[in-house]
Amino acid sequence: MARPHTDRSGxxxxxxxxxxRRSLLAxxxxxxxxxxxxxxxxxxxxxxxxxxxxxxxxxxxxxxVAKIGIASEPPFGYVGDDGQATGEAPAIAEVIFKRLGIDxxxxxxxxxxxxxxxxxxQQFDVVSAGMYINPPRCEQVLFSDPxxxxxxxxxxxxxxxxxxxxxEDIKKKGLKLASGKAYAEIEYAxxxxxxxxxxxxxxxxxxxxxxxxxxxxxxxxxxxxxxxxKGSNRASATEAFQPMVDGxxxxxxxxxxxxxxxxxFRDAFNRELLKLKADNYKELLEIVEPFGFGRAEMTDLTAxxxxxx
Numbered sequence: 001m002a003r004p005h006t007d008r009s010g011x012x013x014x015x016x017x018x019x020x021r022r023s024l025l026a027x028x029x030x031x032x033x034x035x036x037x038x039x040x041x042x043x044x045x046x047x048x049x050x051x052x053x054x055x056x057x058x059x060x061x062x063x064x065v066a067k068i069g070i071a072s073e074p075p076f077g078y079v080g081d082d083g084q085a086t087g088e089a090p091a092i093a094e095v096i097f098k099r100l101g102i103d104x105x106x107x108x109x110x111x112x113x114x115x116x117x118x119x120x121x122q123q124f125d126v127v128s129a130g131m132y133i134n135p136p137r138c139e140q141v142l143f144s145d146p147x148x149x150x151x152x153x154x155x156x157x158x159x160x161x162x163x164x165x166x167x168e169d170i171k172k173k174g175l176k177l178a179s180g181k182a183y184a185e186i187e188y189a190x191x192x193x194x195x196x197x198x199x200x201x202x203x204x205x206x207x208x209x210x211x212x213x214x215x216x217x218x219x220x221x222x223x224x225x226x227x228x229x230k231g232s233n234r235a236s237a238t239e240a241f242q243p244m245v246d247g248x249x250x251x252x253x254x255x256x257x258x259x260x261x262x263x264x265f266r267d268a269f270n271r272e273l274l275k276l277k278a279d280n281y282k283e284l285l286e287i288v289e290p291f292g293f294g295r296a297e298m299t300d301l302t303a304x305x306x307x308x309x
Contacts (some may be wrong), residue, residue: 019300054262056125061101067130068093068105071112072101075291076130076254077225079107088291089128089256092147095287096272116140119259125264127257137257142266145273146253146306147284149299151240152185153225155203155210155218158236164217166241167192173214178209185219188250203228221252222234223292237275240296253301 007112061067068085070077077087080100085094094105108124115127119141133143154164162175170177178198179185183199189197198215202208206218211234220228222240229237243250258266276284281298288297 053143053264054259055264056259057100057263058266060097060125060265064102065104065106066093066097066102066126067108067123069115069124070107070109071115071129073097073112073129075293077107077110077128083195085128087130088148088288088293089130091253091287092273092276092284093126093128093256094262095262095276095283096269099272100268116257119257123257126269130254131257132256133253133303133306135309138303140260141257142260142263143303144256144266144269145302145308146255146299147273148194148254148288148293148297149301150252150254151222151296152188152219152243152252153222153240154223154238155206155220155229155235156216157210157213158232158234162216162240164238167194167219167243170194170217176214177217177219178206178215179219180206184250184252185243188245189219191245191250207232207235209211219250222296227292251301251306253299253306255303268282295304 020087037147037235057137067088070079070085070087070090072078075088077085080086083244085105086207090107097103097105106126108118110118110123115129115131116137118124119127127141130148131143133146137143156162156164162169162173162308164170164173164175167177167189168191169175170189175195176196176198179189180198180202186197186199197219200209201216203218203220206215206220207228209215210218214220217238218225224235225237227233234238254301256266256269258269273284276287277298277300281295284298285295
């Protein structure tokens with residue numbers, strides 16, 4: 001999530017924002033915004049924590065169209081040149097919705113922080129933006145099981161001369177690390193004892209910093225790091241790895257969000273997603289590989305596990 005490259009730094013509406021808005025800091029911001037705007041939604045929205053079966057799926061089947069909330073962030077979800085939704089999450093949604101009897105998806109682009117409030121206010125039917133599943137968000141919405149698990153990687157000088165594989169390696173060797181503004185990787189680095197992380201706008205700036213020798217590594221997600229170093233003769237990406245915090249895996253797993261009133265819809269979606277994961281993720285990989293996702297991003301984690309923290 002081939003793929004266009006615009007700015008995902010957290011400052012503009014483009015490619016580099018995806019990692020930032022999936023960070024631990026962004027999760028808290030989204031939760032706060034959801035609490036503030038959710039009250040303004042339709043009275044049909046249940047009280048917080050109340051989960052109902054719901055009939056939205058039947059309504060959408062009759063209507064033939066589902067509105068999906070996206071954050072204009074390749075490779076996760078964005079509007080293509082033809083005005084249609086594209087990206088990893090909308091591509092999955094299109095396949096599953098058709099199997100559920102919904103022939104068309106219509107994108108509703110909003111800022112990432114407005115996705116949960118917009119869902120609760122019924123501006124769209126499902127969040128299809130590769131949103132990280134975490135306990136604070138699980139208090140606001142129902143998540144599908146994740147369709148990807150985002151591992152981390154480092155931009156390093158060509159050939160990885162310091163042999164960097166994990167955050168712990170950087171700490172032990174006294175190396176200089178950079179990451180992006182509000183990236184979750186900053187928190188992962190701090191958990192490994194790295195107190196001084198150079199904060200840069202995005203992975204493009206990170207590539208420059210590594211290439212120029214200002215830092216030894218730049219931390220980001222596997223997909224964004226691989227994208228940044230593609231074609232570079234001065235830098236390369238390390239092997240993807242699972243970051244750890246306090247001895248536990250820090251999972252960056254994303255899925256689809258549904259209103260708490262729509263458990264039936266979420267459950268039906270999950271059943272179809274499970275079918276896509278059959279035969280060693282065969283169908284799911286066919287859908288997401290054009291957007292940069294591969295076997296390394298596949299996962300059998302469940303929303304229940306991720307919501308439990």
